Amino acid sequence: MKSLIELAQPEVRFLKPCIHGGEVWEVVKEDFNRFKILDFSANVNPLGPSPLALNAIKENLWRIPYYPDLNATQLKLAISNYIGNIEPENIILGNGSTELIYLFTDVFLKRGNEVLIPQPTFSEYERASLKSGGRVKFIKTNNDFTIDINKILSEINSKTKIIFLCNPNNPTGKILSKKEMEKIVNEAYDKNVLVFIDEDFIEFIPNCESYTLIKMVNQFSNLFIIRSFTKIFALTGLRIGYGIACKEMIKLISNFKIPWNINILAEVAALATISDNQYLKKTYEIMKSEKPYLYKGLKRIHGLKPYPTYANFILIDIREAELTGSELKKRLLNYNILIRDCKSFKGLDEYYIRVSIRTRDENKFLLESLRKCLYE
Ligand SMILES: Cc1ncc(COP(=O)(O)O)c(C=O)c1O
Incomplete structure (x- = not known):
């Protein structure tokens, strides 16, 4: 018999597995104590569902x-x-x-x-x-x-x-x-x-x-x-x-x-x-206060260059911190924080990460943990 790849449509040969944020199940695996994981990698409303x-x-x-x-x-x-x-x-x-x-x-x-x-x-x-x-x-x-x-x-x-x-x-x-x-x-x-x-x-x-x-x-x-x-x-x-x-x-x-x-x-x-207008109102309030809070907080950390954003997430160039996105991701997992290492995005290299904008306490914890990961 021919190999399966020969039997498949030609397009299939070029496809690669998907890589996305939000891989919480991969991180948690059997250790459900890890389910205190704070997911900054998927850009989802931090309020959770209405x-x-x-x-x-x-x-x-x-x-x-x-x-x-x-x-x-x-x-x-x-x-x-x-x-x-x-x-x-x-x-x-x-x-x-x-x-x-x-x-x-x-x-x-x-x-x-x-x-x-x-x-x-x-x-x-x-x-x-x-x-x-x-x-x-x-x-x-x-x-x-x-x-x-x-x-x-x-x-x-x-x-x-x-x-x-x-x-x-x-x-x-x-x-x-x-x-x-x-x-x-x-x-x-x-x-x-x-x-x-x-x-x-x-x-x-x-x-x-x-x-x-x-x-x-x-x-x-x-x-x-x-x-x-x-x-x-x-x-x-x-x-x-x-x-x-x-x-x-x-x-x-x-x-x-x-x-x-x-x-x-x-x-x-x-x-x-x-039809939950209250939910949307609360979401806008969070974004209004947390976007500048997180952006400014990131900017103050030596080695991080956050990009201004219109969305609920921030892309950060970490080149000057002298470590890769995957290394920083690994270190942040020790604090139960999951971020998106952006090296899989075509057009970016291994020195970019992306974090979503969450609630004040969560954003504060991210900023503190980043400082510890980078400089302690
Ligand atoms: C820009 C963009 N479009 C579409 C999607 C897919 O979203 P959905 O969950 O609606 O399939 C994503 C998910 O990350 C996304 O970032």
Whole structure:
């Protein structure tokens, strides 16, 4: 018999295992005493899930022996109310927003098509594109990690099918203005290029209305935007996210997805949390006080160079501390703190780490532990 790799699709040969933050289970292993672990590696709301979401799960356990609503009608309606000026037919739900990245490339990429991806950014755009037979052209960001949109636009050629943009960008925390985004979408539209915008972190900005392109999906049929319940609502393990686009695009992608991709408990939890205004208010208060607190605290530690951020996480250059991200990660684990070593991000080397912004006590503990790890 031939080797399995010869029997597999050619694309499979190039795929590598995923590396992401939030690997708490790997760290904890059998030692559940370690479960005091403070996870600064996954960029999730430090409040944890809304109590309304947890109650909804408890009250709806009886639904488990039933299939979920195929169309998730109620939840789509709730999302359309939450966003405003968007109809349920503009929405598709995903098993995490990750599922939608893969669905998108499966629906639109043909073998040999090219995608443009700024670098560094979230790795799943590349993986999904390769899996669907696409070729990836990375666009280097400026030295301060800002994105040059003219550089992106100048790379469009007859093979270009998709431009991926993460706004704000993971792991750099940089953002493109609405005007810049509109310019990209407009020019791409004229050239039959699709624009995939990942807004998974945009809701951590209280005035995100002035950045999002979500209300433009009916105007631009080449636009697809994802958001998630993973980050802002901390429903991480339930796996639920959504995509917004014109109705024709939503229909195309929905026809391609597997049925019942959203489990029934994720659906009820999402429904409960999306109307919890108190929860969002508290989240904004935490971000308002903790972002400057953590940023300034990091800046005061010799050897650390944090980058200003629009998101709920901070990228830090640790080169001058003269140790690698993986060594610092190892040392912080002695304090039960998990951080993201960023060496797996293309475009970064082993001297970058990323930490999420958490509550005051937790941020204070991180700063103290960093000082001890580096200088005691
Ligand atoms: C930028 C970005 N997009 C998408 C995702 C995937 O999120 P989800 O849990 O919704 O699949 C992540 C997760 O880390 C992310 O950082």
